[in-house]
Amino acid sequence: MSTAWVSGSLPVSVDADKCIADKGCTICVDVCPLDVLEIDATSGKAVMRYDECWYCLPCEQDCPTGAIHVDIPYLLR
Amino acid sequence: MSEDKSITVDVLVIGGGTAGPMAAIKAKQANPQLRVLLLEKAHVKRSGAISMGMDGLNNAVVPGHATPEQYVREITVANDGIVNQHTLMAYARNSYPMIEELDRWGVKFEKDETGDYAVKKVHHVGTYVLPMPEGHDIKKVLYRQLRKHGVEISNRLVATRLFKDKDGRIAGAAAIDSRTAEFHVVRAKSVILCTGAAGRLGLPASGYLFGTYENPTNAGDGYSMAYHAGAELSGIECFQINPLIKDYNGPSCAYVTGPFGGYTANALGQRFIECDYWSGQMMLEFYNELAGGKGPVFLKLDHLADETLTKIEDILHANERPSRGRFHAGRGTDYRAQAVEMHISEIGLCSGHSASGVWVDEHARTTVPGLYAAGDLACVPHNYMLGAFVYGKLAGEDAARYCAEQQPGEIATADIVAERERVLAPLSRTEGLSPNQVEYKLRRMVNDYLQPPKVTKKMELGLARFAEIAADLQRIVARNPHELMRANEVSFILDCAEMAARASLYRTESRWGLYHYRLDHPERNDTDWFVHVQLHKGEDGAMRCFKRAVEPYIIEVGEHERDAYSRLRIHQHEVAA
Known part of the structure; x- marks a missing residue:
């Protein structure tokens, strides 16, 4: 399948300094109803992998270190 | 080809949102010996339409405020007469016992100073809305009960099709793991579908695929699976369309704000509908006002006292759609100064709000032996969250009884x-x-x-x-x-x-x-x-529609009452007079 590089503003941002996924935490990945977050293999931190956000906020509210912030997706703002 | 993952249970519940956990718990309570598996596409802790909680019950039938007979009459009228009253009555009679049970489990409902439930009037005729200002914990409460009752849970499994045996009885389901793509076969004597609305049907006006009113995980999975299993579906043409904040997928929330004095108004600040309860008739007036010269439509709150608005914000910004406050902040909208622009949602299928769903009787049985449906995808009009709990209970209990009499069905290789x-x-x-x-x-x-x-x-x-x-x-x-x-x-x-x-x-x-x-x-x-x-x-594999007679009513509806929902529009000359 042909692919293209598309840049865009993503709703979920992760503060890598606060994120403790490298210590085994997967809470944000577990609670996302759309399964759009994952732990990046290189950095060991949580990242938004798919722009399929319902901005419902469990990832942000359940994060034990306050590392996640969810913005309203740009198209809706 | 690699071996399929395979598991055999008595009761398979598909969907771990609202109806599903209740169905699984009730099947286990009815017969603790049964193996009950709850399959969830996301994670049971935060899944379904109420992943972030709920701010109230829209259809509580609480003694002293409403009777089951009144409720059945109201929904019969609200749904233009096309209802099976037996299913509405099964809900209405179980409504209050379910509230009491949820209360015992730790769900918090609003009570007055004497400890009675503080029910509010939002519907056109009766009084049925029970606020839950601290309703954000409801999924946690359910999760504790699932654990306590020993329900097996499989997260991140997406059911794709139902299987039947050669006699046409339900025999299980196929599923894929959304993390590994492994193919699973679940054999079960009975299956309870609780997969929620078809919420990803229309495209929101923003164009953002996942900016839907319903949790977009609910893609209509159960409607499709029931259809391919040969079950009857009903009222599909009675779409779900909701009044929402423009560009944001949150409800206008007249249910929350109405009892505080908020209301739906046109661009001139005038009320144009008598009643903010969501019905097709209300949505038509909403549509007419949007498309007419006095549009668009607004949620008007700026006339309310500051402390009232703070209370409203505390409810609306902490339950169900907590990103709402963030959306308003981005646009510079403050309830104190501006009315909130509203619009109509994309279309969906959802019996919780309207009437489209898998056909069920008053025991949540579909037309396929061993297959049950409960919650937003089961055709029990205007059933909402409490209806999902009640029908989850009815399905779980009936499935447990059904299993006792059945041998497992064979699925053809x-x-x-x-x-x-x-x-x-x-x-x-x-x-x-x-x-x-x-x-x-x-x-x-x-x-x-x-x-x-x-x-x-x-x-x-x-x-x-x-x-x-x-x-x-x-x-x-x-x-x-x-x-x-x-x-x-x-x-x-x-x-x-x-x-x-x-x-x-x-x-x-x-x-x-x-x-x-x-x-x-x-x-x-x-x-x-x-x-x-x-x-x-x-039989030929093609989609077919047919008529089914409306069962004789068990609750009479008077000539004058029948059209109550068709008289929602407020005519300005009446206001002037």
Whole structure:
């Protein structure tokens, strides 16, 4: 399948300094109803992998270190 | 080919949102010896329509405020007479005991100073709204009960099709793991479908695929699975359309703000509807005002006292849609100074709000032996969250009884092989279409051709486009298990789109206000259409609609009451007088 590089503003941002996924935490990945977050293999931190956000906020509210912030997706703002 | 993952249980519950956990708990309570498996596409802790909680019960039948008979009459009228009153009565009678049980489990409902439930009036006639200002914990409460009762849980498993044995009884389901793409076969004596609304049917006006009113995980999975299993579906033409904040997927929340003095107004600040309860008739007046010279429509709160507004914000910004405050802040909207611009949602199928769903009786049984349905996807009109709990309970208890009398059914190997091949095909392709492109096009076509007011020729054109997209499904490429899940969801959405078009074309009249407003059949016609429109997969594999008579009422509805919901509009000369 042909692919293209598309840049865009993503709703979920992760503060890598606060994120403790490298210590085994997967809470944000577990609670996302759309399964759009994952732990990046290189950095060991949580990242938004798919722009399929319902901005419902469990990832942000359940994060034990306050590392996640969810913005309203740009198209809706 | 690798071995399939396989498990055998007594009761399989598909969907761990609202109805599903209750069904699983009640099946276990009825018979603790049963093996009960709860299958969830996301994670049970935060899944379904109430992943972030709920701010109230919309249909509480609390003694002293309402009776089951009153409730049955109200919903009969609100749904233009097309109801099976036995199913409404089963809900109404179980409504209060369910509230008491949830209360004992730790769900917090608003009470007055004497400890009685503080029920509010929002409906046109009766009083049924019970606020839950601290309703954000409801999923945690359910999760504790699941653990306590020893329900087995499988997260991140996406059910794709139901299996039947040679006698036509339900025998299990196929599923894929959304993380590994492993193919699972679950054998079960009975299956309870609790997969929620078809919420990813229309495309939100923003164009953002996942900015839907319903949790977008609910792609219509259960509607499609029930259809392919040969079950009857009903009232599909009675679409879900909701009044929402423009560009944001949150409800206008007249239910929350109404009892505090908030209301829906036009651009002149005038009320134009008597009652903010969501019905097709209310949505038609909303649509008329939006499209008319006095539009758009607003939620008016700026006349309220500061402390009242703070209370409203505390409820609205902490439950159900907590990002609402963030949306308003981004636009510089403050309830104290501005009215909130509103709009109408994309279309969906959801019996929780309107009436479209899998046909069930008062025990939550579908027309397929051993198959049950509960919650937003089961046809019990205006059932909402409390209806999902009640029907989850009814389904769980009846399924437990059913299992006691049944031997496990045999699933034909050929059926398993065919389903594995169908479901995994997108992973084996390297050239073709991406799931999100196909989904975007499909849902744009749904908007173009099915969004009410409905037009015959447009719906026929829609069916032609949907047939082309059906061919495109054979070209979808999934690069990983996540995209495979999305690819399967596109097929669910396509089935729902075809059902929505065919059921709408079949009913050649208008009914339920905007939900089924046909410009070329604008009048209600009780002589020919005081019936349910059913839809199923015919013997030849094609989609077929037919009529089912409305069961004789058990609660009389008077001549004058019958049209109460058709008299919602406030005429300005009345206000002036």
